[in-house]
Amino acid sequence: MDIMQTSDSSHHGIVENSPYRTPYGRHVESGNLGGSWYFSRKEIEENSLSRKDGIDLKKESYLRKSYCTFLQDFGMRLKVPQVTIATAIVFCHRFFLRQSHAKNDRLTIATVCMFLAGKVEETPRPLKDVVLISYEIIHKKDPAAVARIKQKGGL
Incomplete structure (x- = not known):
């Protein structure tokens, strides 16, 4: 065979x-x-577009940790299984292997990754809910911002 x-x-x-x-x-x-x-770690570090755009290893590590923390909180608020959260994290890591942190907002990318992970893992959430909860987390220090998005977007 x-x-x-x-x-x-x-x-x-x-x-x-x-x-x-x-x-x-x-x-x-x-x-x-x-x-x-x-x-390998070496391949990732040597080929990082973020590094080429002036983001050092320490800052890039912080950015990765921050979107992972964001996704964990986001997934819990969306009430999705841990496997969906893990898939979203992997999607983010894969995205930032090929793209620079300097040119892409990590929380916007993380939000998209969570939406797609929900579909892939067959635990989808309505786009309206994904956007609203993401916005609430991102703007948690500004309660008026949450009220504005609910009012403006009809969410």
């Missing part, structure tokens, strides 16, 4: 010896991470 080895990337359509291609030959704009799903 012929079993395909995990090192055989031909079944993924990956162009051999090209660190700038992902599955199906699409170009990667973010360094040399290629199409692999697994990266």
Whole structure:
């Protein structure tokens, strides 16, 4: 019986010896991470677009921790299972492997990741609820802001 080895990337359509291609030959704009799903700490740190945009390792670690904390609180308020929260965190980590923290608001990306994780894990929440709860957490020090979004958006 012929079993395909995990090192055989031909079944993924990956162009051999090209660190700038992902599955199906699409170009990667973010360094040399290629199409692999697994990266060493060294690979992540050396290819970080955030680092290239002037964000140091300590700041990037803080930003990652902050969106993880946000997602945990967010998921609990949405009453989704822990697996959905974990999926949202993985989605965020994967996004920021390819994109810079300097060019993307981490809480907006985290909100989108939670919405998508709900769909993937079959625990969806209405977009209205996702946006409202995210906004409440982000603006928790400004109660008037929550009242404004409820009034303006008809939420």
